[in-house]
Amino acid sequence: MAAVVTGAMGTLLPKLANLITKEYNLHKGVKGEIMFLKVELEHMQAALVDISEAPIDQPPNNQIKLWANHVRDLSYDLEDNIDKFMLHIETHGQPEKSHSFRDFIDKCLSLLTKGKIRHKIGIDIKDIKRRIKEISERRKRYQIDSKAAAKPPGPTVDTLRLSTLYKKATELVGIEEKSLEVVEMLTEGDEVSKKQLKVVSIVGFGGLGKTTLANAVYEKLIVQVNIQKQKLQFDCAAFISVSLNPNMKLIFKSLLHQLDKHTYQNINEASWVEERLIREIRTFLENKRYLIVIDDIWDKSVWENIKYALIDNEYESRVITTTRILDVAQQAGGVYRLDPLSDEDSRKLFYQRIYGRENKSPPDQLVEVSESILRRCGGVPLAILTIGSLLSSKKGRAHTHEYWSKVYKSISSGLDNSHDDVKNMRRILSVSYFGLPPHLKTCLLHLSLYPQDYEIETGQLIWKWVGEGFVGKKQGKSLYEVGKDYLDELINKSLVQAVHFQNGNEVCSCRIHDMVHDLITSLSNEEGFLTTIGSQQPEYLPSKVRRLFVQTSTEEVVNQLPTLSLSHVRSLTLSRPAFSLLPALSGFPVLRVLDFSNCEQVDDNHWKDICNLFHLRYLSLKGTSITKIPKEIGNLKFVQVLDIRSTKIEELPSTFIQLTHLLLLLMVDSLGCAVPRWMCSMSSLFSLSITLKALGEEDLEILGSIQTLSELCIQVEKPTQGRAKRLVVGSGYPFPCLRRFSFKSDSMELGFALGAMQSLQFLALVFPHVHGTLLQFGDFVMGLENLSSLEYMEM
Template identity: 40%
Template structure:
């Protein structure tokens, strides 16, 4: 009877888990359906088209640069043999549409044929070509009907043949879309101009190459223009920011990173907040929560959501994983990819290694401007990245919503008690934090990541299903913290870099699933003999002085190995 009762309880638990997974799946499908549906509200990008030039700040310099690239010294469009093309690229909210429209308004009267069209994430190609035909031919939209897209392209080409034209194609999301749209524009019409805007660098490269054009990378607003835009949105023309709010204002502007849409959204949030230092500090510290709850930042959420919901499922997972890192972290590319691999986000392909596939995911997020380059090597190869504070806040809100990551020690983020934690990120200062006080269930934790200084790290015996253990830069971690490491049979990644560990336990040989081990910067001088039993170890990073045991040739899966000092190795070292 006792055994039957236990089995019955486990069945009930399984049913409950199935219901949770089903509900989560329904939420994802619901969001995808909503993202494909037509918006009931006005797209913020459309509003940018009609923004009056007097309200814009920081636009004069980039506008002048683009006009100089597109015209001769006398301000007349160049009469070179082919179309002149510029592709404006940058992340959502940077002002690409606004800049393109300002240039368009400045130059359009010099062209008989002109058009400004927005493509968007899910383009209606028939509608796009009808709009182009309507604008370049100066006829009513209703009279542009045609049987097929090919017929519309033919009509547009006939109208533009041997004429100078100026066309802006705004917000291109896919290379396939541009491959079709470009067919409508004759590239031999001298003196003609095409401007495109996109968030993706691969799309920008394609647009540029199709007309031998150039790419213009959007720059964030400097401090002066950021402050100017902020004050215009929050204060009257004859009013300055009060002296007691200057410091917190500078901190808020730093958090905004010079992104116009973010500045506008945050200033809108402060417009309904009491003008005291305490209240403004609360807004500054709770911007992440504001992203999730406050209607005054709906425009920013819409921009970020467009990028987020455009991601395929595996890239969404890789992006959400970035929420484990503290704000302003510089994230090493190689370490991040190995984390993804250990978590099972990257599925092995016969043609490529898991690392190569992970690198493709990294590059895709970079192309979509969801992560930013932090450092490149002397060959121009990206070595590390960072996540903009506002994008990180957005990712965190999504991760908490899906119970993807649990954060401890992050201000204004409170974790629910008695939940099954999947990924745990400890971000605490020297005062420390006790996980036990939260009442969390740790037995289902897949990933434990500790950042900064933690007075208390739970015993490894409490983590039965751990796949990733990352203790990098935790100087309080010593040998006894990894005593029970051999019990973590599912562990795939172990990072002890820059800890005070001086010896790896022999039980490490029991980790039959371990794929990545990093002991750089530790006191470890010799690897235990059982290390050769790690048949699935792909990456082993260590100091050059580390001594290897006999039998290292058994580790057939190794793809990446640190520098080895042969004078420290056994005589028969391979």
């Protein structure tokens, strides 16, 4: 089940449009060829999107996958050619003005070189055009339809869900306690609220047992008694499944048939429209106490449609919904977050599945590996039952350390597909992935870059997405804000777990559940999306590596690196021990993302290679041994993110002003001087974090003049002699777009005058050694009341 994404289309099409401009002075015939490519690739992009949105139970057949791979490779090659063309044109620019004969010769040679480069791009584009025609003809020859699908292998996802519905209660460790919690939510309240229609929404990611829990509650409310020992009498009940692509007419017909099998025994043959079905349901329920479970809702609009039929008749009716989407649960009301099993319950379920009873323990030689397996399952009942089935099915072999270790290694390397139950588990977990739009698929696959259980800093993650080109422009929002929306969507769909929050409900760190991590790692390997060299080697290396993560410096890695075609790499991440293996950066001519975080071997001697990376968008030198930044930094004219935290830099060159696309500059624990005057001319800077030896009025004046600055973090060291220990921000420092401001100082006080920072919404102030009230230090009043737009504050 390959993960189909759209290759380089998102960034390629704008580049093709840019090539046609006069700036590149291409021959008229070449421009015509580019126009042809652009139109053809737009159609191919649309076809790739259609393929990527194929339902989970209708996966693309092998011919479609092959065609999609050819299109994707073609888009990569064309983007590489264009980027190399741009690099050559820019780096063979005209020399500085001079009247010497030598400079005249250099200029002539430069123009001649440019001519050859333009001729070369023309040849490359003709070659790409030929390949496009071949791919298009092949598609027609084999009658490849982007919507054609292979026969779904094995049971459908709905069938798998129903199989969990009827599992024996003895298999469902922990279900009793959780079902009582849901029952209590459904029955609590005063006499007035009890009479009203009440909804409880069970929410959690795939495999946690939402359907099973809903069914347990359903059975309990129908045939058992509630906590007060009073029989709950419902006049009618129904359990309906919605799923990813619902047919609402069939769902409403199923609901009517379950509510009254006699009256609506032939409802499936009726040709009623949706509106009539809703009216019929409302009329039927008008004077009845009903219990309805609506399982697996994926969309808020679907819930709204169903809600129209659920009349609130004040007869103590109850509704239970299940969903993977937090927004849906919140809209329905009564959110019950289903958590993974505890360690104790995980063991009970695991051993019960293997040995037939939960109090049975494995022999001593299997205890350690069983604990490792359970950690990988992460409390997900579906995973525990699946792996338990795999072990119990082998009878004698199930009790050998060798076999259990083999199972553990297989599930640690991206889910073993050799067993039917494991395939079914993966299909259930995959539904959420395949329901995503292409841009969120890409962002989720990118998370396979991080190790299992790793706590990911969301700010760094989103800026990496920006650097990779994953984040699209949206009117009225910055790229970072759009990327944040992407992450919120993945969290909302229970594919990413929020770990820590700031400013009330803003996620500042997240992680991936182990089972989801296994899934996206497997999909990433199939797609050739990310190549990881180090702890666990992929089964094969793609011919053209786009994203490379080198983890270790083992001999095996040394042998593998020369086999890679580095000229296509767009993103390079190196861990500290792997740095010694890095070949010259000149081998990465189209690199967009370079992450050297905590590679202490990176020092000032590497600047020459770094500054030649013309296409670089994201550069992290955090924790390296860099001590200065050369004037050649201005060559990185497309860089958007520069992270030099924890380095020893004390000065920025004035050529920084040439970084006209710079959005984020992180210099906390780095810079220790005054703010340079030229910084007020930074034309795109969105976020700045900086450490200063002292903060004065001139610094505030410069920072306040940066027209695009939305986020500012200042960390001030002890003030030098002659500098004020108290500083008031007033209307003279405009900060026109500043919405977030963080300030930290051991001995400097900061206040706000009337009219200060009029757009400021969030303020964080840290004064570790200052004692006093929140609003003043001794006789120094902070003036927080003068911040007219302030919404949230931390101290």
